[in-house]
Amino acid sequence: MRIALFITCVNDLMFPDTGRAVVRLLERLGHTVEFPDEQTCCGQMHANTGYRDEALPLVRRFAETFAAYEAVVAPSGSCVAMVRESYPSLWPQAADVASRTYELSELLVDVLGVTDVGAEFPHRVTYHPTCHGLRLLRLGDRPLRLLRAVKGLDLVELPGAEECCGFGGTFAVKNPGVSGAMLADKCAAILGTDAEYVAAVDNSCLVHIGGGLSRHGAPVRAIHYAKILASGEGVR
């Protein structure tokens, strides 16, 4: 299948290793990944902060860039939620490409029909279901099914998993006190699991959670689940 990767601007700059993991994973599964060079940002930050006019050119740009592809995949629950849930009302012509845009676990489980991606990751991992993955995309247990199939992975349940970590995009800087209080509770729940890694479908939540854990010198590391799924035999 001809799959276009939408890397997202945050991953492009800050977490290219997540993008490399998605490419490795999909190619290992026998698919061709393309990277349309014209892509930039989905406009989520603009739209959610109240800058609809500034978001619109980015919406149109996304729709034009990805129009020709059978499937678009992005390693970010919130960017995919922006495209699928908000694009149709922002710019109706984007509805078609929006309906073919998938978060990684949707592409793997629903479109490609795989849950065991042949990965190996011998570590204790807990999973934080990000709000937009959970309540906008309704990813359900798709990411967990993928993680459970990973060889050697010890998946531990996160107490209060469905509670927001406190990131919320510009909320983190507009309401730093409340965001920090929510983060502290999330970090305490993660530490209580004795996991080595906390995994999620979104690096923006993970940079917040990971930054909180690192501030307190906690031994737990935040990791995008694509990197876990791409790990194992024959992987650089």
Place this chain on the structure above:
Amino acid sequence: MTGTGHIVAPRPFPAMARPELADTQLRANLRRATHTIRDKRLRVVSEVDDWEELRVAGAAIKDDVLARLPQLLAQFEAAATAAGATVHWAREATEACAIVTDLVRETGSHEVVKVKSIATQEIALNEALAEAGIDAVETDLAELIVQLADDTPSHILVPAIHYNRSQIRDIFARKMAGVDLSELTDDPPALAEAARRHLRAKFLSARVGISGANFAIAETGTLVVVESEGNGRMCLTLPETLISVVGIEKLLPTFADLRVFLQLLPRSSTGERMNPYTSMWTGVTPGDGPQRVHIVLLDNGRTDTLADRVGRQALRCIRCSACLNVCPVYERVGGHAYGSVYPGPIGAILSPQLTGQDAGANRSLPYASTLCGACFDACPVRINIPEVLVHLRQSGPHPPGERAAMRAASWVMRDRRRYAAALRAARRGTAPLRFATRKRGSIVRHLPWPLSAWTSSRNAPLPPRQTFREWWALR
């Protein structure tokens, strides 16, 4: 007409939240209370097979009401009047307070007993009555606690949620006239008994009762009050005069519509299958209950809200407070941080819509959310609160610095070359930081303003040496 009253944020939300966040006792009280109600609600909702259909029905009935509001209001007025009630119309809070105050004055009474009512809190009725020399006694246990403490409610359903029982015992000991200190412990039955004795005297002497209403039935002119304690029932039946302040969005077209809402409301609010007391009255029944029945229909910004295509869904709200109980922001800061009698997610969209975005610091309220969506999932009438929050954020003016940054970011991202150059610049610009942090693995602990808000509670990573698109171009 724009609404007025206790529904305006006086100062920006982050500033209002600061002292609340620092109050560890408050944080503990809120965490325990919200999680208890949250879990109860989840249990009783999950046992209803057609819960989603009920939510859809509730939303549809309310949308129908909003679409035909003028017609249904006229129908309600006619039916209530025919049944012996007197209907009054109030455009905003001051007018509503004046109507109620005059009605109480006409009775010659200087004391009224009150059923828990957020509409009367919204219009600041107690303060208006006090100015006229009329003593308003709150009879709902939690409202009584808040009133005795000279405080304001911090939750729609549980106004004293910010207090624990030992704090309540202290309030009673200090403020409740004639309380027997030897028997007053922080045991809930002892506290309830003290309140019962205190209130019983008021119920028996009061000649005027004041209430709100959960529902107003257009077809019959009936008002409905749903409560747990029975104190409301006392206020609704014992006095000679009953005055009810009712928001115009409280209408339901027919009596039969209650079958949907009497399932949705108790399960969503107190987490009960059914509430203990449901009182309904239709005008005056000769020889039984209040013989003078007044209904004050309150607009106070509701028709303004109705005019907004996206925002009008907020008028479906039945004040269950499920959204407060599931909100991670409310759980950390409590209701007072919102500066309005409508706190939490619903308050963040209702207050600015009722009183205008330019009133006080209302513009900060729609930003008091991570858009996590828990409120939408919990709402029994499917108000898409995140959608309305984002909608309200669209209307400027935005802070000039932020606006400039957002415009610049949008301009950069409209062009691949500008975007790629910006990524390179971001990496180069942070290169000195990388050098300085090389021993700490590219982690930054302090960033300059405005990014210092980020590093106030978390470390920040630095961009790696290669962007994804650079890697892709070289592979």
